[in-house]
Amino acid sequence: MNPASPHRATAATVRISAKAGLFTESVIREMTRLALQYNAINLSQGFPDFPAPAEIKRAAQEAIAADINQYAITWGAKSLRNAIAEKFQCWQGITVDPEREITVCCGSTEAMMSSMMAIINPGDEVVVFEPFYENYGPDAILSGATPRFVKLYPPDWTFDPAELAAAFGPATKAIILNTPNNPTGKVFERAELESIRDLCVRWNAYAITDEIYEHMLYDGAKHISMATLGGMRERTITINALSKTYSVTGWRVGWAIAAPEVTSAIRKVHDFLTVGAAAPLQEAGALALKFPDSYYETLASEYLARRDRLLGILADAGFHCFKPHGAYYIMTDISSFGFPDDIAFAKYLVKEIGIAAVPGSSFYQNPADGCTHLRFTFCKTEKTFQAAAERLAKFKPGRAAGSK
Numbered sequence: 001m002n003p004a005s006p007h008r009a010t011a012a013t014v015r016i017s018a019k020a021g022l023f024t025e026s027v028i029r030e031m032t033r034l035a036l037q038y039n040a041i042n043l044s045q046g047f048p049d050f051p052a053p054a055e056i057k058r059a060a061q062e063a064i065a066a067d068i069n070q071y072a073i074t075w076g077a078k079s080l081r082n083a084i085a086e087k088f089q090c091w092q093g094i095t096v097d098p099e100r101e102i103t104v105c106c107g108s109t110e111a112m113m114s115s116m117m118a119i120i121n122p123g124d125e126v127v128v129f130e131p132f133y134e135n136y137g138p139d140a141i142l143s144g145a146t147p148r149f150v151k152l153y154p155p156d157w158t159f160d161p162a163e164l165a166a167a168f169g170p171a172t173k174a175i176i177l178n179t180p181n182n183p184t185g186k187v188f189e190r191a192e193l194e195s196i197r198d199l200c201v202r203w204n205a206y207a208i209t210d211e212i213y214e215h216m217l218y219d220g221a222k223h224i225s226m227a228t229l230g231g232m233r234e235r236t237i238t239i240n241a242l243s244k245t246y247s248v249t250g251w252r253v254g255w256a257i258a259a260p261e262v263t264s265a266i267r268k269v270h271d272f273l274t275v276g277a278a279a280p281l282q283e284a285g286a287l288a289l290k291f292p293d294s295y296y297e298t299l300a301s302e303y304l305a306r307r308d309r310l311l312g313i314l315a316d317a318g319f320h321c322f323k324p325h326g327a328y329y330i331m332t333d334i335s336s337f338g339f340p341d342d343i344a345f346a347k348y349l350v351k352e353i354g355i356a357a358v359p360g361s362s363f364y365q366n367p368a369d370g371c372t373h374l375r376f377t378f379c380k381t382e383k384t385f386q387a388a389a390e391r392l393a394k395f396k397p398g399r400a401a402g403s404k
């Protein structure tokens with residue numbers, strides 16, 4: 001091709017934005033690609049390899065057949081918003097107005113992005129617990145916020161209240177909270193949420209809470225929505241999605257619940273970003289949110305069994321595991337294996353052993369802070385666990401690290 005052709009971008013013509021230059025592609029999704037390339041078992045990205053519930057698949061098919069195929073109302077089909085409000089009332093005891101306080105988005109990913117773009121001004125800071133779900137870094141950059149990271153310390157992933165207090169100040173616009181937490185499996189307790197609440201109230205900050213793992217709870221852990229705490233109803237943006245609870249990560253249906261003035265801003269951003277989430281899938285979502293309690297009990301008990309299965313497999317292979325009490329990930333400590341860092345180890349595992357996991361550094365601002373961690377997901381079938389166990393049986397840590 002002629003290098004001068006206008007169709008070919010050369011070094012001189014490529015002029016990407018400063019913001020886009022500030023972050024890399026998702027490491028988690030890159031691991032999924034490597035898993036495909038090396039035919040590895042994918043224990044990296046959090047999507048189930050088992051079927052979604054038959055009822056909601058049928059509801060989606062019926063919605064398409066009934067020609068619910070055009071744009072839904074931009075901020076969400078009425079049936080889905082009503083179902084979201086009913087479920088929030090039923091599980092968290094909070095009454096929300098589906099006409100003024102809910103915005104349905106393309107997954108919780110877009111709900112988070114639209115929410116941040118709706119409240120952030122240049123110079124605003126957001127407090128983020130670290131390790132963090134990797135999207136929050138680019139979310140902050142794209143919305144123009146400056147992140148202030150506060151460490152969660154293993155083994156229980158607790159934070160130092162003094163460090164949290166020091167991260168808040170006059171420039172703080174919000175804290176991003178993810179409970180139950182990815183990647184640590186921590187479920188924030190009431191006393192912790194109260195100390196966060198006190199800081200939000202003191203500094204007039206929002207809490208943006210990502211609650212997409214709300215039903216994956218183990219060992220008696222309880223999920224408490226930040227919005228239920230005194231003083232937080234008006235200053236919380238609660239984010240959730242169909243993705244994890246109903247095993248439909250590819251549907252891209254999520255939502256943000258917030259006070260009416262905040263919702264108006266979120267709806268405007270959302271409208272111009274994506275117009276709306278898939279209309280027929282919103283109808284199926286409305287049905288899913290009405291599932292009986294037994295659905296959620298079964299979901300949690302099946303995930304508990306999967307958690308224990310993967311904990312056993314990893315322990316047998318010599319991993320030091322931090323037992324999660326929520327969500328569907330296991331953080332491990334890999335320092336005893338003798339690899340230079342988490343990336344080298346993750347690459348070795350995917351290429352030589354055939355297991356894909358996520359390097360811990362992708363959950364930290366400073367990669368060095370996560371270089372002794374690797375994250376595995378357990379939203380998988382017994383067949384996958386069996387294959388993973390067989391492959392990991394080939395893993396001889398001392399020899400592997402020494403030979404690389």
Ligand SMILES: Cc1ncc(COP(=O)(O)O)c(C=O)c1O
Nearest residue numbers: 046107108109133182241243254
């Ligand atoms: C904490 C957290 N938030 C959001 C998402 C993405 O959710 P969605 O598929 O609804 O955009 C994930 C996916 O792994 C996640 O772990």
